[in-house]
Amino acid sequence: MTDNRSPAALVGGVHRRIRVLDPQEGPFRGELIADGEDVRVRTDAAGCVGEPFWAYGGADHVAGPLDLVRRADGTDVLLPWCTERVGVFLGRRVAAAQPLGTGESVTLVGSLLRGLMELDGSPLPGTWWLTDGGRPLFVLGTGESAAEATRAVVARVRASGSDRSLERLLADIESGLFDLRAARRRMDRWEADLTELAAPRPLQREVFAPAAAAAVVEDRFPADVDGLEARGVGWRTVLVGWLGAALDAGRAHLGRALRLGRHAPVGSAPERSSATSRAGRRRPLLVGLAAAVIVLAGGLLWPSGDADEAASAQDAEKPAATEISPAASSPASPPALTQDPVAEQTVDPAAAAPALLKRIARCVREHDERCADAVVDGSESAVLKAVQATDAGDDVALVDSYGDIAVIRRGGPEEEQQILVLLLQKDEWLVRDVYA
Template sequence: MAAPIDIALRTDGQDVLLPWCVRTVHTSLAQATEAGGISHGEAVTLAVSILRGMLELDGGQHDAELDRRHARADGAGDEPHGSWWLTDEARPVFVFDAPGGRHAEGAPRDTGERLLRDVEGRIEDRALRRVLARLAEALHDPRRLRAEAARWEGELLEIAAPRPLWLITDEFAAADGEREPAGPVTPRYERPSRRRELRAAGRIGVVSPGRTGARRGDAKRRPPRARAASRAEQREGRRANGGRPATGGPVRMLRSVLAHARGHGRDLSALRLRVPDRSSGPRLERPLRRRRWRGPVVVAVSAAVAITLAGALWPSDTSGADAAGRSSPTAEILLPGSGSPSPAEPGSATGGGGAAPAGSDRPRAPGASSRSDPAAAGAELLAAVRTCEASPQSACAEVWDGGTAASRPVRPAPEPAELIEDYGDIAAIRNGSGDQAQMIVIIRRNAEWRIRDVYDIANPPSEGAGAP
């Protein structure tokens, strides 16, 4: 249903903005037939619009209220009349009119049924024609229409995708005065804008003929014979009017002056657009040359920055001891007289799982292990425990998860420790073998491993005590 788009309030009332209706649907169907027929998508659009319009007209009334209202309207004959129109957006709407008005084709249901029957006769698809016929029959049965509306709309949309109706309109013809098709003209939504044409003409320095009048200097370029013929025609006009100038002479002269003025202004603007500025020529070429290498340079710089950041932020799994071990050969080369053993000499390799790395005379200070491998971390922690047992230090508290109070005795073992279980941040390591074997539980917090608990494998802690 056609409804106000916007309302502007004034001191003496209000102004209502209504949709711009340019053609009746009946006229548009006739024009579409002459242009090649109506498509299935256009038929679906019109049918769905009529269906939804009828539902909007009924509103949210109950079935009993609808029956009483239709019976009362049929008996009194005062049902509102109007016709179906197409807006400038090719949207079908029903516009109400006064009874007996110029465009009052009938009641909404009657006119909708006639349009559906008309479209049904123009369509060859059997499934679409069947749905259109059922919809046309149900327009006068509000209960059935409301109950089957969703199903019928779904069937219509499954048959074809909706498309806007082909709107043919002439800007220079009054839409409300046409009842028959005006012939094939350019559709409104396909006609290019005159303003865009003028802008394009100004950009390329072309003035459209027939719109701008004569150019400045045309009279001077005319041959002498043409100028003499013009003067002769003027004299003949004066003789025909009894020696007086022709009545239209001043008007024609004024029009000619205005046309020359317009042409002069357009010529100046066209010259400004066409004539190149020599002083600005080199400046226009330099940015173009810069743009040729600017893109590759930006890409190369961006790639270099990304690679640098990735290398700086790349996580390292090696500990400080490994870094010291890798840097020891460099130190030996730079300081050959330092007395540190070379990598080829025996004794430079680490032993016992946690000894000091090659190239360093001092053992590793006891503390938590930052190794990512729990087996290597356990070996470092065992070496730190043995160092702390030999010479207690304040840093020994970092070896245990609970500090010095959580320390436990660790038996010396001839064989290296063995990783038994790895649970991610908790690992179990076996120290020794036989009856003297111990289970050492280590835990990782903040990327550092510490000893959580130590107990004999032969005598594990009872449930609820000890390490988890």
């Protein structure tokens, strides 16, 4: 148990608060904290009285308490950070057309069987989750019994696999789980058979489901595409028309925004400032929209092999076209747009970090104990002392981002390093915490 009553017992970098979890983010509510190199969920132990997970502390595949943290006014419990249901993970793999490999199936199903052994026939309901490290855990609470939930997962893995030997073994496991008492006697043999098929592999959780543009068009507008194809109009032509209309609309919207900022009445300064700021906020979005449309259109218009042959045949039959001057064919280009450095700082916390460090150094030189333009209110003393006491270099890199909180590493590989925790307040990044 970690005791936080004595200041002398505190260890730097331990149990650092990251953020408060949203109730929909996982099975446990509380604060997300750093526990050494791991991430845990810290919640008040008094609010967990009667929860069934207390009986499974130390279990490998059943969610239970990992540690207790004593406060001056009570006790907190540390729980595993469960980030995704196993069913959702399997659905993402199917959607990405990337079914589990044999080694991944061995890891998943083997973990489920070990979780059943740790539950030892408990009838309590629950759901299979994955932790932030990819470990399957059975979280007691709402859901099905462990045997029912495990059988459902095994069935989904079997249905999406292509290995015949694995499919036969999973079918045997699925049918055997109907009788949990008999299944417990076969667990060791099932686990041995799984590891004979393949070595366990970590679950690959970062998958993406690319969708072909043609498939998107056919799904969204099947009647239109079928009618156009029947008349000899290809889907690329349809997309070019739609993209062209979107680009024209974006250009017109941009022109209106620029005119609004340029021709505001002279006598209405507040309205002019508001209009100009609205136009400035629209600029990055409109520029991004135009760039995305152009890139997508270029990719769609890139000819395939069949299209090259058809185009060559048509070019051979066509007479030479009259050369058109670029000035007559090209419309006037819109004025170049520049990004607002304040908006850029708001988007990229790593870009804001060097400026914040310079402000903190200036505050130290000028004995500005508040340093309100660089440090979160209430953290001034600790942040100024920590930055002043280190020889870390000026290199910064983004470690992780949690919406309005970002973690930045300061210093190169061969230098003393610090971790900066930045907080976004009123569209401006400020330093909330610094530690080694």
